Amino acid sequence: MLDEALRGDPGRPLVTFYDDATGERVELSVATLANWVAKTANLLQGDLGAEPGDRVAVLLPAHWQTAVWLLACSAVGVVADIGGDPARADLVVTGPDTLDAARACSGERVALALRPLGGRFPQPPEGFLDYAVEVPGQGDRFAPFVPVDPDEVALAVGGEELTGAEVVTKARAEAAAPGARLLSGLGYDTWQGLAAGLYAPLATGGSVVLCRHLDRLDDEGLAQRVESERVTATVR
Template sequence: MTAPFAADARTPVELLHAYLRGGTPSVDPAAPLVTFYDDATGERVELSARTFDNWVAKTSNLLQDELNAGPGDRAALLLPAHWQSAVWLLACWSVGVTAVPAGDPAAADLVVSGPDGLEAAQACGGERVALALRPLGGRFPHRPDGFLDYAAEVPGQGDRFAPYSPVAPDGEALETSVDGLPLKLTGEQTVALAREGAVRLGLKPGDRVMSTLSFDDWAGLEAGLLAPLAAGASVVLCRNSQGLDAGQWEKRAESERVTVRLG
């Protein structure tokens, strides 16, 4: 029996590192890892594993050095399924911060919010980061009061990251939900569930997975990021795509070489 992709990985970040190592024609770190469409704006962004990792490193340095975040902290992520949301998830796991998609800002040590969540995010008593989610990673025209503008802060961060405290596989990594029931996972448990999902979905190295699911629960995180990463596959995230007809979906799937469609 063939060993699963990245069989020795025990944290989500180690899955990304395995992807970066490549080593097979199906897993190329220079090929697209995350492709993102916003059909409300016409935006399309494509990031190779290397480019994605660079964003993760910069965001991790921002978290650790500017926001003073570390193991034991909880980050409420009020973000849609977006390429920058995927970056923030991996950055949290790089630093050892527990990621809480759609979490309660009042119960979090820091909050990261898109434009739609800024009012709710003000309930956080810790650091607040705002993402404009504009095409090309653009800034807010006017920075929201009480928030750091991610697009203004991240470019100056370092391109390499090393955590001050080692991130333990048995440390808490993710708070999410399954069928409305709360789920708390360590890094190792997150990887194990991602692998199970990859098997259930029939994913293999080199697959292209297209997802329209939200990152607010496990189903969307599994489909749009974690199961593909565990399988050595890549993702095509589609946002605001409700108006696309069958022909448009077919054309997109063909142009992106999609092998699995979810949502």
């Protein structure tokens, strides 16, 4: 789906992220998001040694960097296990609030500070690679060592496992009108949140305004955002 978007209009906005706890706003075009995905996939496959079939416990909130990791996992062929048990995973990627839980992983551990503009930790957490330190030097193009099988499991969320082909099919079936600009305040811990916050807009040439801590915005503030971002549908 990302390749199709790149062939279409790579300069158009794809993910606009707000954090209403910090005031952060980041907008990523298709091309910019794809570049982050390529770098992260190279990190996964090269430096971290991830292979198709490996399982990555994803302990991250709805965030633009989480979207990058989900697509990078698919590019490599590893399973993105949302909220998965780190002790049963081959690798773990975590935010700052779940570092203790992530230590249960015996494999590679990557931590994201989730600071504005993808900033690094002031002090890297012990036992973890700092994503913001490791990813910039990775290559801008990615090619998997082994072709990814679309019929293998790609995503685990809410007790359900989906193959890559099933993710694409469900995303296209549940998407809004082609080209829609969707505002989502849902988390990434359910298929509904993942579809609204990434996969469905990607599947249909649309875009998403992904909002973390949206409950801190009052009705007037939400209405202003809907107008300023030219939102056509809202999911909360």
